[in-house]
Amino acid sequence: MSDEGKVISFINMKGGVGKTTLTKEIGYHLATVKNLKVLLVDVDPQINLTQSVFRKFGFAPSESIAHSMEKSEETGSYRNIKVTKASIQNILNGNISNQNPTSDYTKAIVDIPNTNLSIIPDEFGLDFTNRNLNGGQLENGLYNFIYKNNLKNKFDYILIDCPPTYSSYTISALKPSDYYIIPVRPEAYSILGVNMLEEVIKQIKNENEVYFRDRSLRNLGIILSGVKENARKGIENLIEDIVSSSVLKDNNIEIFKNRFLYNPSLQSNMAYFITDGRAEKISKPNLNDLTNELLSRIKHMEGEKNE
Ligand SMILES: Nc1ncnc2c1ncn2[C@@H]1O[C@H](COP(=O)(O)OP(=O)(O)OP(=O)(O)O)[C@@H](O)[C@H]1O
Numbered sequence: 001m002s003d004e005g006k007v008i009s010f011i012n013m014k015g016g017v018g019k020t021t022l023t024k025e026i027g028y029h030l031a032t033v034k035n036l037k038v039l040l041v042d043v044d045p046q047i048n049l050t051q052s053v054f055r056k057f058g059f060a061p062s063e064s065i066a067h068s069m070e071k072s073e074e075t076g077s078y079r080n081i082k083v084t085k086a087s088i089q090n091i092l093n094g095n096i097s098n099q100n101p102t103s104d105y106t107k108a109i110v111d112i113p114n115t116n117l118s119i120i121p122d123e124f125g126l127d128f129t130n131r132n133l134n135g136g137q138l139e140n141g142l143y144n145f146i147y148k149n150n151l152k153n154k155f156d157y158i159l160i161d162c163p164p165t166y167s168s169y170t171i172s173a174l175k176p177s178d179y180y181i182i183p184v185r186p187e188a189y190s191i192l193g194v195n196m197l198e199e200v201i202k203q204i205k206n207e208n209e210v211y212f213r214d215r216s217l218r219n220l221g222i223i224l225s226g227v228k229e230n231a232r233k234g235i236e237n238l239i240e241d242i243v244s245s246s247v248l249k250d251n252n253i254e255i256f257k258n259r260f261l262y263n264p265s266l267q268s269n270m271a272y273f274i275t276d277g278r279a280e281k282i283s284k285p286n287l288n289d290l291t292n293e294l295l296s297r298i299k300h301m302e303g304e305k306n307e
Pocket residue numbers: 014015016017018019020021022044046048162163164225226227260261262263264266267268
């Protein structure tokens with residue numbers, strides 16, 4: 001396996017399937033338990049990933065938000081919320097020169113103190129896809145930033161949380177990605193979403209052939225998410241339908257053996273991270289198994305590539 005860091009997008013055109021939650025939980029587990037250098041990237045204007053990380057580690061995008069966070073009961077334990085102007089928008093709107101590594105880094109990346117974790121945050125409501133902006137910059141910005149700043153040598157894993165839409169944001173996330181993972185909730189039409197995603201990815205690969213000539217964008221598999229340990233028969237039947245569907249066979253998509261188990265704490269508190277949960281007798285080993293499976297899949301696929 002090459003020592004270069006790997007870029008992985010968590011993507012599904014369907015909303016609410018666990019993209020953000022898996023990005024943050026797997027990322028934080030890799031950084032803390034596995035002691036690897038991890039960069040999280042938020043390319044979703046809903047900024048759920050940014051909010052989770054900012055709340056947990058005491059960051060805010062402005063003085064006024066910092067002030068209200070300091071006063072809020074939820075984050076009452078914080079004393080000094082740190083204000084950061086770092087944002088992926090600086091990358092996507094051409095605000096970064098790619099010539100001054102130090103200032104470029106701080107315009108985009110927040111290193112979380114005393115951890116192996118960093119994040120490129122997004123800003124709320126800034127959806128440049130609707131503006132008359134240079135599409136090339138938007139779609140190539142993240143790719144250029146990662147390569148020009150040598151981020152694959154600085155980080156072991158770069159995990160990108162994608163929006164549930166097909167836009168320039170999706171393309172900007174997939175261009176630098178080595179792999180993508182599809183979180184899927186077992187529901188009636190889940191497989192249609194996977195089919196649509198595969199079509200979109202084929203199209204993106206076709207239209208951006210030069211980017212994927214030397215390193216292909218490969219599907220690491222589906223992670224079934226939010227499934228209870230002893231799921232009802234109906235849910236197991238839905239999963240069976242997904243497992244046996246022709247979409248998976250035709251596209252050579254595998255399903256992770258480990259499912260991401262249902263955990264209600266994730267819903268009630270956005271600053272909750274399983275790895276730091278006190279009484280996580282089921283979810284902690286589950287996250288560990290899931291992450292190990294992810295690492296071994298990558299190792300396997302890297303081996304195949306070098307054969
Ligand atoms: N394993 C889980 N157990 C319980 N709840 C979960 C689990 N994973 C995610 N959730 C909850 O489900 C909701 C949707 O999850 P999440 O935000 O990760 O999905 P998403 O795919 O990123 O959504 P979007 O498409 O809107 O970006 C959130 O409220 C989250 O807390």
